[in-house]
Amino acid sequence: MKFLIAFGVALAAVVAQEENLEPQYVYVDAYPEWYVQPAVEHQERYRRDVTYSKPVGGGKVFGTLGQNDNGLFGKAGYNRNIFDDHRGKLDGSAYGTRVLGPNGASSHVGGSLNWKNSNAAANLDISKQIHGPSSINAGAGGRWPVGKNGDFSAQGFYGKTSGFPSDYGVRGVYNYRW
Template structure:
């Protein structure tokens, strides 16, 4: 009985070694210029991108776009990808500027496919800024990134800035803060 285990083990090891050698034998059958990337011609990038303004927003008798559609379809090495989104200007006036963005992406690869979707809000005025980004990989965790900060003038040439950040990916959370005093001589 013990000899059957030894024979089975030897066969498994020999089969495993044969499997490891097999790809090397395939490479030896092809000429060097075909296998080596040193001799291969680089493939030209074949990405197709779109970035188009949409809609009109009228401010002070001036018309400007209030949204934009963006996207890219392309490939990298063995993967195909597509990403697209829409950004909309909610307001841009004395209150500041608020932009909302919705986006998504899809990647097809021999190593696995993935889909990703999310949304983002960005606010900015003369003395404050903030952002919130919530995204999720389909079948995965939700990610949240938030940041807010302010700037207050000190005299004619200086300002005090303060910023706080929050980040979460699944169960992992991270907090941060930064403050600074800027003075221009």
């Protein structure tokens, strides 16, 4: 019996001592001298953009110039609200982009129309890469109430880039809330 009491006290003392010990770390400088990097390390560039926006002729002219590690880029365009009344809201825009990078350069021009009302929306975007393919993307969708607790929604899209097959899809869903 004395042995069990002594063993229990010793075990408690060891456990208490283990919890109070701080971990001991050994730092090893294992890299060879030729591997150590110089004092000036490569730092990622922070993004620097210059933006411009000015109301002109019932719309807005916008532009952005910037750079990051992938290169230089610029985008400019014009946005305008065509109508906003009982028919819904229709916005149009025309834009151009230019990208300069280590893998080459590209230029794009395009335009888009976006329409929406209280229960439906549609968009159309047409763009052309200078000396490259053109593309068209269109999408539409809406949600209409059915009865007191239900609604029906439908969506569809179409996309085509010259030289590639068309991409399209349709989806319809009926929701009923119990």
